[in-house]
Amino acid sequence: xxxxxxxxxxxxxxxxxxxxxxxxxxxxxxxxxxxxxxxxxxxxxxxxxxxxxxxxxxxxxxxxxxxxxxxxxxxxxxxxxxxxxxxxxxxxxxxxxxxxxxxxxxxxxxxxxxxxxxxxxxxxxxxxxxxxxxxxxxxxxxxxxxxxxxxxxxxxxxxxxxxxxxxxxxxxxxxxxxxxxxxxxxxxxxxxxxxxxxxxxxxxxxxxxxxxxxxxxxxxxxxxxxxxxxxxxxxxxxxxxxxxxxxxxxxxxxxxxxxxxxxxxxxxxxxxxxxxxxxxxxxxxxxxxxxxxxxxxxxxxxxxxxxxxxxxxxxxxxxxxxxxxxx
Ligand SMILES: C[S@@+](CC[C@H](N)C(=O)[O-])C[C@H]1O[C@@H](n2cnc3c(N)ncnc32)[C@H](O)[C@@H]1O
Numbered sequence: 583x584x585x586x587x588x589x590x591x592x593x594x595x596x597x598x599x600x601x602x603x604x605x606x607x608x609x610x611x612x613x614x615x616x617x618x619x620x621x622x623x624x625x626x627x628x629x630x631x632x633x634x635x636x637x638x639x640x641x642x643x644x645x646x647x648x649x650x651x652x653x654x655x656x657x658x659x660x661x662x663x664x665x666x667x668x669x670x671x672x673x674x675x676x677x678x679x680x681x682x683x684x685x686x687x688x689x690x691x692x693x694x695x696x697x698x699x700x701x702x703x704x705x706x707x708x709x710x711x712x713x714x715x716x717x718x719x720x721x722x723x724x725x726x727x728x729x730x731x732x733x734x735x736x737x738x739x740x741x742x743x744x745x746x747x748x749x750x751x752x753x754x755x756x757x758x759x760x761x762x763x764x765x766x767x768x769x770x771x772x773x774x775x776x777x778x779x780x781x782x783x784x785x786x787x788x789x790x791x792x793x794x795x796x797x798x799x800x801x802x803x804x805x806x807x808x809x810x811x812x813x814x815x816x817x818x819x820x821x822x823x824x825x826x827x828x829x830x831x832x833x834x835x836x837x838x839x840x841x842x843x844x845x846x847x848x849x850x851x852x853x854x855x856x857x858x859x860x861x862x863x864x865x866x867x868x869x870x871x872x873x874x875x876x877x878x879x880x881x882x883x884x885x886x887x888x889x890x891x892x893x894x895x896x897x898x899x900x901x902x903x904x905x906x907x908x909x
Contacts, residue, residue: 600648603641606630610661617665618820625670626661632674633657667820679743681750684773686741689765691830693743696888697806700861700895701747703886704804707857707897708732711801712753731755735851737790737805737844738762740830742770744804745783757783758800760793763829790840791847799853805844806861811837814863837863838870845873849880854902859895867893874898 614622631638633656663673671677671692679693730753736745739759748754761767767785774783786793810831833840848858862870867885874880880898888894
């Protein structure tokens, strides 16, 4: 194994060993590790597989194949970007989210696995809402078609991950996604259009619930808002704090400033019995549940865990009380 220089992958000298798939992978893993990348080997594999247009397993079957100079030229700058701690997903330009393959890039938050669980909580509620069969009876033993007529509002839609997953998987007819970030709305539009959902996801620019018209009511308001507290800034990995947009991360001194506004205002956008579902930060769930319980404006307040067993989702149904829309 060659020593790892401070710069990227060295040029192969005429007489030197060729850069085979295996040699490139091992060298790059060491290089990324030396730059402090935690998942160095895996990331090297993903980058190489991307350039070679192969799956990671297929790549293993071609370990001894030398890379062409074109492949090396394409690979080097990607490796350098990752070595500067740019998130792998930005370098590859993609992130899987539930059944979707979403486009991501600088200016938009990379969708996280815990948010997949937020989608799951909303799906379970929506499917239960639509469990009572309606429409034509198509005969014993056959499932009736599920009516897909629910509407949703995704506040801080980012890449569009939540709204697009719910439109794809759940009984939803239509979503509105809002965001303050023009970059996020641009990417959400690309993802929406790639999925052929442009008729069913409307994107609106603006802060929190401001883009919602006063007479509009939704069955669901869902959000993964910025919730990192200022004091936790220092604990974030460089991939997050140096690369992901600050407005997607930070929620004021205790992390709850956006969540407070959402809990206060979401009811005015919900039909009676509609669902408010929020992703929250570690250790915030009980405080957020208490905000929803205060004043008796929400019912059936529940805290749900993500797949790692952490309390990360708080959901409740709207009592139907008349309130003014919050800020
Ligand atoms: C944590 S990210 C979530 C993105 C996406 N929903 C997801 O789960 O991957 C929060 C998003 O909220 C947006 N945002 C932050 N403050 C906002 C505000 N006051 N009003 C609307 N959107 C806001 C950010 O631009 C960002 O896209």
